[in-house]
Amino acid sequence: MSQVDPLARxxxxxxxxxDLLRRGLIQLSGFLLKRTxxxxxxxxxxxxxxxxxxxxxxxAEGVRNLRAPTNAAHHRGHLAGALAALESALAAALSTTDxxxxxxxxxxxxxxxxxxxxxxxxxxxxxxxxxxxxCAMQGVGAPFEARFTG
Amino acid sequence: MGxxxxxxxxxxxVNQFPQSVMLYGPQYVGIRNLxxxxxxxxxxxxxxxxxxxxxxxxxxxxxxxxxxxxxWHAASEVLAECGVKPADVTTVLITHAHFDHMGGxxxxxxxxxxxxxxEIDKWVWALTLGxxxxxxxxxxxxxxxxKATRLAREGRMIVVDGDREDVLPGIDLHLAAxxxxxxxxxxxxxxxxxxxxxxxxxxxxxxxxxxxxxxGLDKNDPQLVPIGLATxxxxxxxxxxxxxxxxxGGEHKRVIPVHEDRLKSVFPxxxxxxxxxxxxxxxxxxxxxxxx
Numbered sequence: 001m002s003q004v005d006p007l008a009r010x011x012x013x014x015x016x017x018x019d020l021l022r023r024g025l026i027q028l029s030g031f032l033l034k035r036t037x038x039x040x041x042x043x044x045x046x047x048x049x050x051x052x053x054x055x056x057x058x059x060a061e062g063v064r065n066l067r068a069p070t071n072a073a074h075h076r077g078h079l080a081g082a083l084a085a086l087e088s089a090l091a092a093a094l095s096t097t098d099x100x101x102x103x104x105x106x107x108x109x110x111x112x113x114x115x116x117x118x119x120x121x122x123x124x125x126x127x128x129x130x131x132x133x134x135c136a137m138q139g140v141g142a143p144f145e146a147r148f149t150g
Numbered sequence: 151m152g153x154x155x156x157x158x159x160x161x162x163x164v165n166q167f168p169q170s171v172m173l174y175g176p177q178y179v180g181i182r183n184l185x186x187x188x189x190x191x192x193x194x195x196x197x198x199x200x201x202x203x204x205x206x207x208x209x210x211x212x213x214x215x216x217x218x219x220x221x222w223h224a225a226s227e228v229l230a231e232c233g234v235k236p237a238d239v240t241t242v243l244i245t246h247a248h249f250d251h252m253g254g255x256x257x258x259x260x261x262x263x264x265x266x267x268x269e270i271d272k273w274v275w276a277l278t279l280g281x282x283x284x285x286x287x288x289x290x291x292x293x294x295x296x297k298a299t300r301l302a303r304e305g306r307m308i309v310v311d312g313d314r315e316d317v318l319p320g321i322d323l324h325l326a327a328x329x330x331x332x333x334x335x336x337x338x339x340x341x342x343x344x345x346x347x348x349x350x351x352x353x354x355x356x357x358x359x360x361x362x363x364x365x366g367l368d369k370n371d372p373q374l375v376p377i378g379l380a381t382x383x384x385x386x387x388x389x390x391x392x393x394x395x396x397x398x399g400g401e402h403k404r405v406i407p408v409h410e411d412r413l414k415s416v417f418p419x420x421x422x423x424x425x426x427x428x429x430x431x432x433x434x435x436x437x438x439x440x441x442x
Binding site: 023027029030034037050101108 | 307
């Protein structure tokens with residue numbers, strides 16, 4: 001009987017969660033883009049926010065239940081960080097106290113950094129182009145195995 | 151001599167692009183070389199780009215690899231062929247939101263960007279759809295939406311709702327709704343500045359891929375043939391082609407398909423050391439040729 005490699009299992013379970021988070025991020029960013037270009041007094045369609053809420057809800061349970069082997073803990077930390085930031089971004093999008101979208105933009109950027117770091121950590125997880133990957137200064141450019149076992 | 155110098159600058163290519171995508175209808179008819187290019191317009195104290203190209207990293211590289219793109223070169227290198235640096239660019243006119251046209255939003259730090267409101271609205275909407283609809287956003291890099299958001303917050307992303315005359319002197323923007331994409335745009339440069347210009351060029355984005363879209367393949371029986379890749383309709387593409395042709399008095403060569411490999415033989419051009427091409431459509435008063 002074959003035994004599934006814990007890292008391989010982790011990757012197969014994490015990939016769809018990464019995709020859900022990526023889509024949630026894009027949808028919230030799209031909402032913010034439309035709101036920004038429409039101006040402060042315009043009525044903006046909340047459909048992207050509703051879509052993002054669904055993606056984040058779908059991802060949340062999976063990320064929280066995701067069992068990471070030791071060599072994938074760093075990657076999982078970025079997924080959890082992205083999720084937390086997206087949940088804050090969602091709250092900001094629905095809030096009446098963030099009229100200029102400053103909080104929403106902040107959390108979008110935080111989530112972006114986490115997803116970029118996660119995307120760089122595993123082949124096949126490529127995602128959006130982030131400006132400030134936290135791991136970029138911590139050797140994330142190293143090969144996949146080295147990163148997961150380092 | 152006109153008000154603006156205009157160059158089409160290759161920055162990459164797909165060497166084996168299916169002709170059936172370039173011309174709707176005929177299947178199994180072979181492949182063509184498809185340059186990736188943007189247009190540089192210089193004059194009137196402006197340095198203008200029509201489209202940005204893309205940055206060959208992250209998801210942009212992923213998409214490029216998927217489409218078989220080769221010989222990519224950075225904007226800094228490509229623009230240098232005309233003595234321009236990315237920081238010199240003042241205005242970028244985005245024809246549509248596909249990665250090879252919009253994927254370099256962060257490469258031009260001093261530019262303002264213009265795009266059709268419909269392109270943004272419908273792109274964001276399409277991104278809310280399920281993965282079964284991914285064809286609708288297939289050639290778009292999700293990263294670009296985040297970049298566009300940054301630019302919008304900095305006041306550097308300007309949305310245009312429909313046609314706009316004289317966005318810059320002698321340069322007009324035209325919405326071509328529901329064609330190649332939801333909010334594609336083409337650009338007219340009236341290089342004599344006249345309203346009824348006798349020296350106009352139309353920068354068509356991906357509304358046509360080749361001159362054959364304007365003429366068909368049978369010289370004895372010309373027809374409009376739409377491109378084979380659209381989220382809108384082939385009818386809209388054909389009527390847009392007719393509009394563009396009418397605006398240049400039926401002179402086909404003035405409707406510029408940036409993906410047309412034959413541009414380099416229609417206009418004066420030269421090959422660069424990198425195997426790319428500089429195609430010179432027009433020279434402004436006092437501007438030195440970049441292909442001589």
